[in-house]
């Protein structure tokens with residue numbers, strides 16, 4: 067089978083910087099080792115990286131989630147005090 071892959075090493079997608087080729091997944095897509103700005107690490111397919119589906123190791127989503135919950139807690143605390 068003729069198959070080539072685009073070399074993503076060194077490319078940056080959002081918070082992720084591609085450091086090395088990881089593997090080929092079941093769909094035949096190349097997956098890449100990525101370092102995140104937060105110090106985290108993830109493996110993402112080149113397809114997801116190029117489409118902007120994967121731009122962090124998951125930290126951005128987690129931070130946004132924590133932030134929302136924190137604000138909710140602050141609001142409920144204030145309501146209880148009144």
Ligand SMILES: [Zn+2]
Pocket residue numbers: 081102103104105106107122123124125126
């Ligand atoms: Zn991260």
